[in-house]
Amino acid sequence: MTTEGTCPEVRLSAHDLMVDPYGGFGRVREETPIARSSWDGAPVWIITRHEHVTEVLTDRRFSTTSAALPGGADVYAEVLHAMGISPELAPHLVGDLVRTGPPDHTRLRKIVLRAFSARRVAALRPRMRALTGALLDTLPDHARGGSVDLIEHFAQPLPTMVICELIGIPAADMPRWHGWSRDYTSADPRRLNRMLAEVDEHVRELAARRRAEPADDLIGELVRARADERLSERELVTMVLTLMMASQQPTPHLIGNAVLALLTHPGQLALLRADRSLLPGAVQELLRWCGPSVVALMRYATEDVTVAGTPIRRGDRVQLVLGSANHDPRRFPHPERLDLTRPPDTGGTAHLAYSRGEHYCLGATLASQEAEVALGALLDRHPGLALAVPPDEVEWKPLALTRQLARLPVTLGEPAR
Numbered sequence: 001m002t003t004e005g006t007c008p009e010v011r012l013s014a015h016d017l018m019v020d021p022y023g024g025f026g027r028v029r030e031e032t033p034i035a036r037s038s039w040d041g042a043p044v045w046i047i048t049r050h051e052h053v054t055e056v057l058t059d060r061r062f063s064t065t066s067a068a069l070p071g072g073a074d075v076y077a078e079v080l081h082a083m084g085i086s087p088e089l090a091p092h093l094v095g096d097l098v099r100t101g102p103p104d105h106t107r108l109r110k111i112v113l114r115a116f117s118a119r120r121v122a123a124l125r126p127r128m129r130a131l132t133g134a135l136l137d138t139l140p141d142h143a144r145g146g147s148v149d150l151i152e153h154f155a156q157p158l159p160t161m162v163i164c165e166l167i168g169i170p171a172a173d174m175p176r177w178h179g180w181s182r183d184y185t186s187a188d189p190r191r192l193n194r195m196l197a198e199v200d201e202h203v204r205e206l207a208a209r210r211r212a213e214p215a216d217d218l219i220g221e222l223v224r225a226r227a228d229e230r231l232s233e234r235e236l237v238t239m240v241l242t243l244m245m246a247s248q249q250p251t252p253h254l255i256g257n258a259v260l261a262l263l264t265h266p267g268q269l270a271l272l273r274a275d276r277s278l279l280p281g282a283v284q285e286l287l288r289w290c291g292p293s294v295v296a297l298m299r300y301a302t303e304d305v306t307v308a309g310t311p312i313r314r315g316d317r318v319q320l321v322l323g324s325a326n327h328d329p330r331r332f333p334h335p336e337r338l339d340l341t342r343p344p345d346t347g348g349t350a351h352l353a354y355s356r357g358e359h360y361c362l363g364a365t366l367a368s369q370e371a372e373v374a375l376g377a378l379l380d381r382h383p384g385l386a387l388a389v390p391p392d393e394v395e396w397k398p399l400a401l402t403r404q405l406a407r408l409p410v411t412l413g414e415p416a417r
């Protein structure tokens with residue numbers, strides 16, 4: 001048994017957190033199942049192995065909010081307050097769905113679950129294909145000096161277009177949501193406050209319009225739930241912002257990371273080009289190998305718990321490293337190998353790129369299907385697609401704990417007829 005006294009302490013460098021999180025956390029994983037560290041100036045447990053990450057994600061004694069602790073205050077809300085985020089608007093950023101537990105979490109998740117069901121998502125496929133085709137039609141127009149940034153002109157707009165349609169946000173409002181998505185990650189209180197006020201007004205207007213003109217989209221669903229008093233007007237606005245950001249932030253980077261992985265693994269790319277039936281499995285393997293979310297939301301122990309033989313005290317914070325669990329050799333043979341033909345028990349959806357348990361990604365089926373449609377259409381349209389810069393010159397965003405390309409310059413080659 002490891003005890004706190006003997007449990008190794010790791011210092012997480014900027015290199016581990018930003019430049020090479022898979023490698024940095026991978027070294028921790030091979031050294032110890034659980035380590036002590038600090039984050040934002042406070043202690044945190046780091047858990048990196050597939051078995052233990054899964055164990056904590058599915059253990060109801062861990063919560064995504066410190067408010068779940070007896071007498072606990074919401075630390076995240078306090079951070080927002082200290083940053084100068086307006087108290088009336090801060091709940092939109094806290095996000096009810098991601099940072100609550102039952103019964104509120106269950107109530108809110110139930111309202112939106114149907115819109116993200118496998119059946120509803122499958123019904124969206126033809127529309128997704130049409131939107132992808134339209135983006136590919138204009139892609140060559142964005143070429144500068146022979147190369148196109150695939151993030152800006154393909155991977156970024158597609159998920160926004162899709163989620164706007166699903167929610168019922170008019171296409172004309174999409175550019176505003178692109179701007180709000182950038183504000184959301186700015187950490188600039190002035191921009192955040194302005195964005196929150198604008199989103200608040202915009203979503204209340206959308207809801208009012210939907211009350212006057214009912215429709216079978218997600219905003220229609222939320223308006224009906226509001227009428228039945230299953231959610232408040234403030235929760236309705238928060239839900240739309242949460243879904244927009246949860247979709248707009250990671251999905252472009254799954255598409256970008258996947259394209260980069262394929263272009264730098266020509267053997268795997270050739271397999272996929274030769275056999276399109278590999279695509280669904282390939283997307284799951286790409287999620288495992290280079291998924292954009294390196295960690296889950298911070299968890300708080302609401303009771304004393306033992307994990308990997310180490311006692312974790314009530315109130316302790318736990319960082320679950322999904323990206324490292326996805327490269328755990330105890331779960332995935334030769335995890336460093338990108339293998340689009342992995343058998344389902346050691347590949348498939350065994351990965352934790354969408355997390356597990358109560359907060360399992362609501363948009364997992366949607367995001368996987370978007371990636372399938374986007375990759376399939378891109379490869380069909382551009383058989384000569386290639387990187388426009390050497391792989392080690394590709395630029396990553398300087399963000400901790402996510403894997404996001406700043407740009408992905410490619411040459412398109414001749415389009416297929």
Ligand code: HEM
Pocket residue numbers: 097098099109163242243244246247248250251254291292293295296297298322353354355356358359360361362363364366367
């Ligand atoms: C490649 C794309 C995506 C990745 C890698 C991803 C990843 C994740 C992860 C890791 C979590 C769980 C966090 C945790 O347990 O701490 C999560 C939650 C969530 N995701 Fe996704 N996500 C993606 C796309 C989407 C999309 C398209 C939507 C659509 C709206 C979405 C909506 C959500 C929501 C609402 C939650 C919170 C669920 C809850 O707390 O009950 N995600 N996602």
